[in-house]
Amino acid sequence: MFPYQAVVLTSFGGPEAPEEVMPFLRRVTAGRGVPDERLEEVAQHYLHFGGRSPINEQNRALVAALGEELARRGLALPVLLGNRNSEPYLADTLRHAHDEGMTRILAVTTSAYSSYSSCRQYREDIAGAIAALAEDGLQVAVDKVRPYWNHPGFARTNSRLVTEAVRGLLGRGAEDGATPYLVLVTHSVPRAMDDTSGPGDGEGNLYSRQHEELAAAIAAEAGATLGVELEHDLVYCSRSGSPATPWLEPDVNDHLRELAGRGVRQVVLAPIGFVSDHMEVVFDLDTEAVETATELGLELVRVPTVGTDPEFVAGLVDLVIERAAEARGEEPRRPAWPGDAPRPSVCAPGCCPNLRVAKPAACGMD
Numbered sequence: 605m606f607p608y609q610a611v612v613l614t615s616f617g618g619p620e621a622p623e624e625v626m627p628f629l630r631r632v633t634a635g636r637g638v639p640d641e642r643l644e645e646v647a648q649h650y651l652h653f654g655g656r657s658p659i660n661e662q663n664r665a666l667v668a669a670l671g672e673e674l675a676r677r678g679l680a681l682p683v684l685l686g687n688r689n690s691e692p693y694l695a696d697t698l699r700h701a702h703d704e705g706m707t708r709i710l711a712v713t714t715s716a717y718s719s720y721s722s723c724r725q726y727r728e729d730i731a732g733a734i735a736a737l738a739e740d741g742l743q744v745a746v747d748k749v750r751p752y753w754n755h756p757g758f759a760r761t762n763s764r765l766v767t768e769a770v771r772g773l774l775g776r777g778a779e780d781g782a783t784p785y786l787v788l789v790t791h792s793v794p795r796a797m798d799d800t801s802g803p804g805d806g807e808g809n810l811y812s813r814q815h816e817e818l819a820a821a822i823a824a825e826a827g828a829t830l831g832v833e834l835e836h837d838l839v840y841c842s843r844s845g846s847p848a849t850p851w852l853e854p855d856v857n858d859h860l861r862e863l864a865g866r867g868v869r870q871v872v873l874a875p876i877g878f879v880s881d882h883m884e885v886v887f888d889l890d891t892e893a894v895e896t897a898t899e900l901g902l903e904l905v906r907v908p909t910v911g912t913d914p915e916f917v918a919g920l921v922d923l924v925i926e927r928a929a930e931a932r933g934e935e936p937r938r939p940a941w942p943g944d945a946p947r948p949s950v951c952a953p954g955c956c957p958n959l960r961v962a963k964p965a966a967c968g969m970d
């Protein structure tokens with residue numbers, strides 16, 4: 605028996621028209637201490653693209669790809685989309701699912717790592733959606749697949765995409781024979797959020813450590829495949845919040861300046877922190893960082909995100925099957941690369957805490 609009646613791709617959401625931009629930004633930042641100047645700046649990023657984020661279309665493509673891969677494995681499971689910050693909202697999606705008789709649902713988030721923003725906040729919003737239905741006497745149960753930063757489907761796909769990008773640059777041949785420099789990039793978060801990422805017992809900084817570990821593994825594997833010594837750094841983009849609050853650094857633009865100063869001429873920029881080419885990627889990287897690189901005379905190649913890459917999609921379906929086996933009380937094989945420590949599918953109590961207000965969170969032991 606398959607324990608779930610549907611999969612819900614649980615994502616951030618984004619605006620699709622200019623008039624949706626400010627309401628979206630206010631919803632995302634409610635109670636999060638983001639200054640108005642920052643909101644106006646980010647509104648301009650969206651308006652630069654006609655007020656439309658590419659994220660929803662990308663999620664719809666992933667929903668379709670997941671449905672096809674599930675069907676290919678003999679699992680005729682509906683795949684739904686539920687967002688945290690724009691339509692279709694998660695609560696509405698779960699309500700429709702309940703109307704169709706689906707009461708046990710598996711969430712797959714579009715976020716791979718451990719931290720409050722990338723894991724617990726999704727769990728809080730899942731709990732909020734379940735509570736909204738419960739107010740109307742409707743019961744749904746939601747489980748979630750584990751954070752998949754080190755699931756081979758995500759990690760190895762990133763590694764292959766980086767390898768292909770570096771190979772492309774090597775093929776063109778730098779006149780001085782220099783190897784391109786690999787810069788891996790993810791969303792910055794407040795230092796306090798990173799410090800508390802993970803389950804307390806000496807495991808803080810899980811967010812930055814997971815990225816560091818994957819970045820090093822990719823650099824080593826791509827270098828070995830191509831027979832070159834590939835230097836790499838992990839950097840951060842999309843810093844928000846108050847300028848007085850410390851966030852993870854270095855910023856990608858500052859780092860490109862430093863690399864150019866050290867004589868680097870070619871950079872491969874790999875957004876390993878994101879699963880699709882959404883606004884952070886098309887603005888903060890493809891617009892802003894590309895502009896910085898151009899000013900510096902750096903050649904920059906941006907690696908694609910995993911998107912709907914078949915190896916990534918197959919990995920997500922593997923995770924669905926793994927979680928279903930766990931729900932049946934079995935002990936499935938839980939592959940991990942890099943390392944040998946897959947994250948638990950049910951989060952530990954107090955994992956990646958909300959540092960502002962205590963809120964109920966689903967898919968965990970608290």
Ligand SMILES: CC1=C(CCC(=O)O)c2cc3nc(cc4[nH]c(cc5[nH]c(cc1n2)c(C)c5CCC(=O)O)c(CCC(=O)O)c4C)C(CCC(=O)O)=C3C
Binds near residue numbers: 642657882
């Ligand atoms: C770790 C992380 C991810 C990766 C994990 C994941 O994917 O979830 C992520 C993804 C995303 N973040 C997104 C958009 C925004 N994030 C903001 C603000 C913030 N993000 C934070 C963290 C993260 N964010 C944090 C700590 C803040 C500060 C406010 C707060 O403490 O919550 C703001 C407010 C304005 C600003 O200041 O930038 C916006 C508009 C979009 C949608 C893009 C699109 O529309 O295409 C996506 C996928």
Ligand SMILES: [Fe+2]
Binds near residue numbers: 791
């Ligand atoms: Fe964000």
